[in-house]
Amino acid sequence: MRPAPTREVRRKLISVAAVSAALLAGMTTTVAAAQPSTATATDQAAVTPAAQAAAQAVAAPAERLIVGYKSGAAEATSNAAASADAETKGKEAGENLDFTRRLGTGAALVGLGDRLGTKDVADVIAQYRADPQVAYAVPDRLNTPQADPNDTEYTKQWDLYETKAGMNVPGAWSTSTGSGVTVAVIDTGYVAHADVAANIVAGYDFISDTAVSVDGDGRDSNPADPGDYYAANECGSGIPASDSSWHGTHVAGTIAAVTNNNKGIAGIAYGAKISPLRVLGKCGGYDSDIIDAITWASGGTVSGVPANANVAKVINMSLGGSGACTSATQSAITAAVNRGTTVVVAAGNDNDNAANYSPASCNNVITVAATGRSGSRASYSNYGSIVDISAPGGDMSTATANGIYSTLNSGTKTPSSESYAYYQGTSMATPHIVGLVALMKSANSSLTPAQIETAVKNNARALPGTCSGGCGAGLADATKTVQAVASGGSTGGTTFSNTTALSIPDNGSAVESSIAVGGRTGNAPSALQVGVDITHTYRGDLVIDLVAPDGSTYRLKSSSTSDSADNVNTTYTVDASGETANGTWKLRVQDVAASDTGKLNSWKLTL
Numbered sequence: 001m002r003p004a005p006t007r008e009v010r011r012k013l014i015s016v017a018a019v020s021a022a023l024l025a026g027m028t029t030t031v032a033a034a035q036p037s038t039a040t041a042t043d044q045a046a047v048t049p050a051a052q053a054a055a056q057a058v059a060a061p062a063e064r065l066i067v068g069y070k071s072g073a074a075e076a077t078s079n080a081a082a083s084a085d086a087e088t089k090g091k092e093a094g095e096n097l098d099f100t101r102r103l104g105t106g107a108a109l110v111g112l113g114d115r116l117g118t119k120d121v122a123d124v125i126a127q128y129r130a131d132p133q134v135a136y137a138v139p140d141r142l143n144t145p146q147a148d149p150n151d152t153e154y155t156k157q158w159d160l161y162e163t164k165a166g167m168n169v170p171g172a173w174s175t176s177t178g179s180g181v182t183v184a185v186i187d188t189g190y191v192a193h194a195d196v197a198a199n200i201v202a203g204y205d206f207i208s209d210t211a212v213s214v215d216g217d218g219r220d221s222n223p224a225d226p227g228d229y230y231a232a233n234e235c236g237s238g239i240p241a242s243d244s245s246w247h248g249t250h251v252a253g254t255i256a257a258v259t260n261n262n263k264g265i266a267g268i269a270y271g272a273k274i275s276p277l278r279v280l281g282k283c284g285g286y287d288s289d290i291i292d293a294i295t296w297a298s299g300g301t302v303s304g305v306p307a308n309a310n311v312a313k314v315i316n317m318s319l320g321g322s323g324a325c326t327s328a329t330q331s332a333i334t335a336a337v338n339r340g341t342t343v344v345v346a347a348g349n350d351n352d353n354a355a356n357y358s359p360a361s362c363n364n365v366i367t368v369a370a371t372g373r374s375g376s377r378a379s380y381s382n383y384g385s386i387v388d389i390s391a392p393g394g395d396m397s398t399a400t401a402n403g404i405y406s407t408l409n410s411g412t413k414t415p416s417s418e419s420y421a422y423y424q425g426t427s428m429a430t431p432h433i434v435g436l437v438a439l440m441k442s443a444n445s446s447l448t449p450a451q452i453e454t455a456v457k458n459n460a461r462a463l464p465g466t467c468s469g470g471c472g473a474g475l476a477d478a479t480k481t482v483q484a485v486a487s488g489g490s491t492g493g494t495t496f497s498n499t500t501a502l503s504i505p506d507n508g509s510a511v512e513s514s515i516a517v518g519g520r521t522g523n524a525p526s527a528l529q530v531g532v533d534i535t536h537t538y539r540g541d542l543v544i545d546l547v548a549p550d551g552s553t554y555r556l557k558s559s560s561t562s563d564s565a566d567n568v569n570t571t572y573t574v575d576a577s578g579e580t581a582n583g584t585w586k587l588r589v590q591d592v593a594a595s596d597t598g599k600l601n602s603w604k605l606t607l
Helices: 041-046 049-057 079-093 118-129 247-256 287-297 327-338 426-443 449-458 478-488
Strands: 064-069 098-102 108-111 134-139 142-145 182-187 273-278 314-317 319-322 342-346 366-371 389-392 404-409 418-423 495-498 502-504 511-517 528-536 542-547 553-557 568-574 583-591 598-606
Touching (some): 064 327, 079 098, 079 108, 182 287, 182 426, 247 273, 273 287, 327 342, 426 449, 449 478, 528 542, 553 568
Parallel strands (some): 182 314
Antiparallel strands (some): 064 108, 404 418, 542 583
């Protein structure tokens, strides 16, 4: 990841709390951003719960807030009311606030002025969160980029065809090539490349801050990538210089490079179209711009941006930052999925639990971990129970050719001649799954995002190598998955569910909900899917276990004081191959900390 830039005017940009180093090839260190000082016991005793929660939400000084108002509040629809509210709350906090614009989700972007420190920002957030008409108030964080046909370089694409650790793509092409599907690549934009150009359709440049955009202007209809290079210390003290990454073009090539053109590489879904949406520039990109890109890509309306003529059926987000998924980002993703768009995100490259990163930790996304050429989890890849699936991301520690080969540009700063290069990262694994989703959606246009996720997981194969920490359902298998869903075929497995709501006591005893499974033979699968829908105001308080018919327990989610996001709406993958399928399965949920409440709405098993 790239940290926030240090600028002469000393504007305070919200940066990720930890700077990932592997989303871009060649970067091998992780830089920690400065953390706020710890208050004394006396200070803490005097702080209100709202202020404490606000302080936990801010890892660094911020320049803007994203404020969501509850339905029915005047500020939810009236810019004038939102502006007046910002002015009032600014006076209450002793700061100069101003309403900047309305995001595509309806949230308000509120400017905080200059030179606000972490405590100042926390005070402002506390003012908003104390208002019963406010649904959420979160910092506008900075994100960074997270690499058989007759194509002449196809032999370098082990990730598509090798038996051991490839994704078994060629066998899917006889069924689907992705025709009729548009993919939105939310990234650095696109630099012209002859091996991708025929599959590029109109996109948009969503970068509103000219210091980030580099191209000298704000939002416009030109998503061309001018380069995201920076000098030493320009993106933070001690951060070394970096050449331009052309990251979005590398991602686009993996998904939909033109194929059978006697040139370059083959795209996984080479019949699909790519809509490049530019949100990442010098030193990264803001949540607010990413939120609007998600909204627009999926067919939503964004003020000041023309209607999208190329609505995407799947979104690729090979980007991220540290910290739990915010309500602002989750709102945009949920709305996109409700419109029928599948959202696929990188797990992150910090060799850490993906639950500590966003958008990897968001609900209703497919979170992708990376594997190397041996089929083991790549050393840099994040892991954990929220990872849904693994895909080839490359591991160049042994050899450059063990990376992911795709389209690029030779320019170190500004665009030069087109080229190809090996990259590694969960950024490179994510477009493999996006390409697979495009193949699936082309083969069966009626598939919902939930059905797509289930099919990808249920048709995965066991990782041919090793994984510590949790790598999802296994290594995605393109041929098996596409064949399973083609022509209205099954997404795989039978689903058993319990939709009886159950309250979860605050800081209380565990509650259990049961599902009786019958009519099955043999044991449960090695990729048992456990879908959980829980409403909760601080999901880090929750511990969730699956209890097998014989009483064996499988931990789905542990508690975490750093996971402050709302709700659990996701699917966990469990190796239950040692358990008899038939019998009574239970979901056990416990809230282990005070002050937040929740409800288990429903859960399901697919086996």
